[in-house]
Amino acid sequence: xxxxxxxxxxxxxxxxxxxxxxxxxxxxxxxxxxxxxxxxxxxxxxxxxxxxxxxxxxxxxxxxxxxxxxxxxxxxxxxxxxxxxxxxxxxxxxxxx
Numbered sequence: 001x002x003x004x005x006x007x008x009x010x011x012x013x014x015x016x017x018x019x020x021x022x023x024x025x026x027x028x029x030x031x032x033x034x035x036x037x038x039x040x041x042x043x044x045x046x047x048x049x050x051x052x053x054x055x056x057x058x059x060x061x062x063x064x065x066x067x068x069x070x071x072x073x074x075x076x077x078x079x080x081x082x083x084x085x086x087x088x089x090x091x092x093x094x095x096x097x
Contacts, residue, residue, distance in 0.1 A: 011019075
């Protein structure tokens, strides 16, 4: 092999600097992508936090409605027992009359 052929295979300082510049651009691109992903994750965390708070509010509202319905059903049951008691007394009075 001649010296000319071997010198063609070895990179020059310019070649090395060019590769370093390209590598630096790629690293900058990766940094930008990571920052974008980080911002999106932060945004998702904020939205999930808001969703969780809203879910807790909805659960509390549902519990309140359940309590109200339980109270209303208990009142209806009490009224039903009272009505049935009155009907029984009226039926007894009608039988005696």
